[in-house]
Amino acid sequence: xxxxxxxxxxxxxxxxxxxxxxxxxxxxxxxxxxxxxxxxxxxxxxxxxxxxxxxxxxxxxxxxxxxxxxxxxxxxxxxxxxxxxxxxxxxxxxxxxxxxxxxxxxxxxxxxxxxxxxxxxxxxxxxxxxxxxxxxxxxxxxxxxxxxxxxxxxxxxxxxxxxxxxxxxxxxxxxxxxxxxxxxxxxxxxxxxxxxxxxxxxxxxxxxxxxxxxxxxxxxxxxxxxxxxxxxxxxxxxxxxxxxxxxxxxxxxxxxxxxxxxxxxxxxxxxxxxxxxxxxxxxxxxxxxxxxxxxxxxxxxxxxxxxxxxxxxxxxxxxxxxxxxxxxxxxxxxxxxxxxxxxxxxxxxxxxxxxxxxxxxxxxxxxxxxxxxxxxxxxxxxxxxxxxxxxxxxxxxxxxxxxxxxxxxxxxxxxxxxxxxxxxxxxxxxxxxxxxxxxxxxxxxxxxxxxxxxxxxxxxxxx
Amino acid sequence: xxxxxxxxxxxxxxxxxxxxxxxxxxxxxxxxxxxxxxxxxxxxxxxxxxxxxxxxxxxxxxxxxxxxxxxxxxxxxxxxxxxxxxxxxxxxxxxxxxxxxxxxxxxxxxxxxxxxxxxxxxxxxxxxxxxxxxxxxxxxxxxxxxxxxxxxxxxxxxxxxxxxxxxxxxxxxxxxxxxxxxxxxxxxxxxxxxxxxxxxxxxxxxxxxxxxxxxxxxxxxxxxxxxxxxxxxxxxxxxxxxxxxxxxxxxxxxxxxxxxxxxxxxxxxxxxxxxxxxxxxxxxxxxxxxxxxxxxxxxxxxxxxxxxxxxxxxxxxxxxxxxxxxxxxxxxxxxxxxxxxxxxxxxxxxxxxxxxxxxxxxxxxxxxxxxxxxxxxxxxxxxxxxxxxxxxxxxxxxxxxxxxxxxxxxxxxxxxxxxxxxxxxxxxxxxxxxxxxxxxxxxxxxxxxxxxxxxxxxxxxxx
Numbered sequence: 001x002x003x004x005x006x007x008x009x010x011x012x013x014x015x016x017x018x019x020x021x022x023x024x025x026x027x028x029x030x031x032x033x034x035x036x037x038x039x040x041x042x043x044x045x046x047x048x049x050x051x052x053x054x055x056x057x058x059x060x061x062x063x064x065x066x067x068x069x070x071x072x073x074x075x076x077x078x079x080x081x082x083x084x085x086x087x088x089x090x091x092x093x094x095x096x097x098x099x100x101x102x103x104x105x106x107x108x109x110x111x112x113x114x115x116x117x118x119x120x121x122x123x124x125x126x127x128x129x130x131x132x133x134x135x136x137x138x139x140x141x142x143x144x145x146x147x148x149x150x151x152x153x154x155x156x157x158x159x160x161x162x163x164x165x166x167x168x169x170x171x172x173x174x175x176x177x178x179x180x181x182x183x184x185x186x187x188x189x190x191x192x193x194x195x196x197x198x199x200x201x202x203x204x205x206x207x208x209x210x211x212x213x214x215x216x217x218x219x220x221x222x223x224x225x226x227x228x229x230x231x232x233x234x235x236x237x238x239x240x241x242x243x244x245x246x247x248x249x250x251x252x253x254x255x256x257x258x259x260x261x262x263x264x265x266x267x268x269x270x271x272x273x274x275x276x277x278x279x280x281x282x283x284x285x286x287x288x289x290x291x292x293x294x295x296x297x298x299x300x301x302x303x304x305x306x307x308x309x310x311x312x313x314x315x316x317x318x319x320x321x322x323x324x325x326x327x328x329x330x331x332x333x334x335x336x337x338x339x340x341x342x343x344x345x346x347x348x349x350x351x352x353x354x355x356x357x358x359x360x361x362x363x364x365x366x367x368x369x370x371x372x373x374x375x376x377x378x379x380x381x382x383x384x385x386x387x388x389x390x391x392x393x394x395x396x397x398x399x400x401x402x403x404x405x406x407x408x409x410x411x412x413x414x415x416x417x418x419x420x421x422x423x424x425x426x427x428x429x430x431x432x433x434x435x436x437x438x439x440x441x442x443x444x445x446x447x448x449x450x451x452x453x454x455x456x457x458x459x460x461x462x463x
Numbered sequence: 464x465x466x467x468x469x470x471x472x473x474x475x476x477x478x479x480x481x482x483x484x485x486x487x488x489x490x491x492x493x494x495x496x497x498x499x500x501x502x503x504x505x506x507x508x509x510x511x512x513x514x515x516x517x518x519x520x521x522x523x524x525x526x527x528x529x530x531x532x533x534x535x536x537x538x539x540x541x542x543x544x545x546x547x548x549x550x551x552x553x554x555x556x557x558x559x560x561x562x563x564x565x566x567x568x569x570x571x572x573x574x575x576x577x578x579x580x581x582x583x584x585x586x587x588x589x590x591x592x593x594x595x596x597x598x599x600x601x602x603x604x605x606x607x608x609x610x611x612x613x614x615x616x617x618x619x620x621x622x623x624x625x626x627x628x629x630x631x632x633x634x635x636x637x638x639x640x641x642x643x644x645x646x647x648x649x650x651x652x653x654x655x656x657x658x659x660x661x662x663x664x665x666x667x668x669x670x671x672x673x674x675x676x677x678x679x680x681x682x683x684x685x686x687x688x689x690x691x692x693x694x695x696x697x698x699x700x701x702x703x704x705x706x707x708x709x710x711x712x713x714x715x716x717x718x719x720x721x722x723x724x725x726x727x728x729x730x731x732x733x734x735x736x737x738x739x740x741x742x743x744x745x746x747x748x749x750x751x752x753x754x755x756x757x758x759x760x761x762x763x764x765x766x767x768x769x770x771x772x773x774x775x776x777x778x779x780x781x782x783x784x785x786x787x788x789x790x791x792x793x794x795x796x797x798x799x800x801x802x803x804x805x806x807x808x809x810x811x812x813x814x815x816x817x818x819x820x821x822x823x824x825x826x827x828x829x830x831x832x833x834x835x836x837x838x839x840x841x842x843x844x845x846x847x848x849x850x851x852x853x854x855x856x857x858x859x860x861x862x863x864x865x866x867x868x869x870x871x872x873x874x875x876x877x878x879x880x881x882x883x884x885x886x887x888x889x890x891x892x893x894x895x896x897x898x899x900x901x902x903x904x905x906x907x908x909x910x911x912x913x914x915x916x917x918x919x920x921x922x923x924x925x926x
Binding site: 216247249250262263266273286287288290293298307394395397419420421422 | 678679680681682685697699701710711712713714715716717718720723725726729730732733736737740745747748749750751753756757758759760761762768770772799812857858859860882883884885886
């Protein structure tokens with residue numbers, strides 16, 4: 001397949017013009033585009049970039065629909081739209097969708113989410129300019145509040161679409177900061193994005209969901225890879241662990257008389273970290289609080305977060321249940337050979353199972369990535385193969401994790417400079433952005449051709 | 464020696480009446496005396512208890528002097544006062560002093576410091592009532608701001624007396640809390656305790672300093688001992704250690720790409736704690752701060768306190784220099800087998816060398832403790848011996864640590880229930896308080912007799 005080529009200048013312009021106009025913040029360099037972003041969901045800045053997107057999509061001849069979670073669906077018709085549907089409903093067949101989000105972290109960058117939407121828009125522009133017909137409708141969806149930074153559930157709108165989160169719960173989410181504590185529903189109404197379509201995989205089905213995203217980690221860069229084919233998302237659990245011992249004077253209390261909550265926690269985390277590395281499980285502690293917090297008082301209480309991740313849901317559960325819990329208990333009972341006992345309690349805050357992406361979608365991404373890189377390498381396939389990372393597992397959450405439950409899904413990763421993300425200096429080169437957009441476009445076209453073959457076979461089988 | 468006996472009821476009454484009237488706080492039980500204390504130095508409550516003390520001491524026939532750090536010296540004359548001094552100055556010979564403090568922690572108890580002063584006063588009362596003549600003058604000193612809780616240098620006034628802390632620095636110390644930030648000098652003047660005597664070991668010398676104090680730790684109770692003979696204070700150093708790595712996403716950053724400041728600090732402390740136990744060095748961490756402090760961000764920076772104690776100053780220095788510093792450096796360079804490097808910096812906040820107490824004073828305390836306990840055990844010396852803990856090392860700081868630099872000093876410890884101190888529920892039974900006061904009185908009398916022998920031998924040698 002000789003794919004049409006996305007425009008380098010147009011994509012970069014759309015990313016930077018919209019970021020500069022709508023929500024730029026946290027300047028980190030003198031250059032025009034050297035700022036980060038603060039574009040929380042459903043704020044005025046978010047409304048402004050949504051309005052811009054709707055206008056652009058309409059200008060490209062798309063129909064634009066908004067659902068009751070404020071997700072914006074820009075759809076370009078396909079050849080199959082004129083065919084009578086099998087069920088006689090007159091509805092068109094589900095579209096192939098490129099999705100991501102336009103909201104950012106309060107101290108976010110210009111690429112997380114934004115790249116996926118702008119690349120989708122650029123793909124639609126190329127299809128229109130080259131007058132390329134697709135079998136299925138092809139479109140872009142902007143998901144609302146993916147970050148969870150303003151309304152505190154991340155990927156909430158794709159969650160509602162997938163039937164994983166009740167609409168009412170999502171609508172009544174209150175903003176995290178701000179005195180007034182507005183709900184998502186109130187803010188959707190205020191900015192005019194409470195649409196009349198029902199946000200649901202049954203009402204607004206997709207043939208597939210492709211998401212181009214920055215990696216937000218250091219792996220591609222460190223390994224010298226240019227494109228990552230994402231095979232799924234890893235499982236993760238968040239816990240709050242509390243260790244209670246007994247406060248005592250650091251100077252007058254021998255080891256044998258201590259119930260040192262700090263040192264118990266220290267040993268627990270030490271065990272978790274090194275056993276985690278042995279077993280290929282990621283263990284991180286980001287929050288650690290000590291009470292009462294005085295230099296010469298042995299802490300009587302310690303509370304810490306435990307973030308545990310693995311590519312396998314089962315492996316993660318086993319790691320926690322078979323290794324951590326019994327070992328934490330035994331450490332609490334006896335920190336050292338002669339110490340007094342502490343107690344330990346666990347609270348599970350988040351449980352997100354691993355999600356595998358669709359084989360066919362991943363295949364479309366893989367072949368497209370090789371095709372794009374082979375062209376760049378003047379046909380040197382060996383070199384091209386070396387520039388693709390296969391079977392990546394997404395460490396962060398994405399809307400694709402929800403869509404994968406209800407339709408074929410895959411993701412494309414491009415490198416993040418220094419692995420930096422959720423930070424104003426988040427950076428992905430224009431070249432990497434354009435390459436990612438090209439892979440996205442080719443993946444959609446490949447997938448559409450495959451669906452056309454399947455639809456054709458089904459129709460002929462019926463006849 | 465058949466020692467006069469201190470009065471149980473009088474000592475208990477003095478402790479509890481003054482605590483209930485002047486600065487009681489933090490009620491923890493329904494009983495009359497079941498409160499803690501909040502009697503910060505040079506507050507109105509502190510002035511009130513000082514005024515009470517001065518009146519009591521004068522009622523016992525003592526001369527009362529106040530120095531320019533507000534230390535109150537209550538002195539009962541000795542037989543030697545009528546003898547001409549060797550230097551012809553007309554000054555009396557230095558007194559044997561019982562010292563401690565009346566200020567408390569903001570959430571303190573009724574015994575820390577208070578016991579030592581009230582026991583001294585009770586000893587003076589017994590001497591007066593039994594009309595016992597001592598060779599040297601005998602007295603009580605109330606040291607100002609021992610706790611360092613209001614003006615942030617602990618044992619500041621005995622430090623000035625010993626020439627370790629300049630008077631000007633002490634006078635200009637600002638209170639920790641409070642909008643107005645008053646200085647010690649201002650508050651000494653305000654409550655009328657800026658005395659005209661110079662606080663100095665040269666101007667106000669002591670023949671000896673004995674201090675009865677609660678242990679503030681669990682050792683006596685745990686070992687079933689009743690009296691501790693304190694041989695000195697341990698060395699301690701306080702550090703602030705800072706580890707700097709690099710913030711990163713917990714989900715997207717493999718171990719090999721992490722510079723995890725938290726895990727580096729965790730490993731450092733783990734090493735310090737267990738090596739400390741092997742080498743009989745106490746290692747405690749009471750303050751631990753994590754930046755930025757988000758569940759799914761690997762901390763880029765961690766700051767923690769390190770409180771290290773040993774009975775030997777040299778051993779402590781070697782532990783830090785030969786073990787901790789090189790090991791912390793190597794951990795920072797390579798937290799795990801494959802991690803990215805962090806950096807580590809140390810700041811020394813406090814350095815307090817070990818202080819040995821005087822052999823003769825300790826001997827006086829030891830013999831007195833045995834004598835008191837032997838009487839209690841109806842002469843069963845074996846049992847009495849088993850109730851004394853010898854060669855204790857004080858874990859906490861005390862005014863005696865400063866006085867020991869300039870005059871013979873020792874301390875007497877009595878049990879703290881559950882090792883609890885700096886806490887409203889700090890508790891030492893009346894029986895233990897009285898026993899301690901009895902040992903204090905006998906120690907002073909024994910020491911005085913020894914000094915009389917020495918003075919006599921010196922005088923006869925001169926003649």
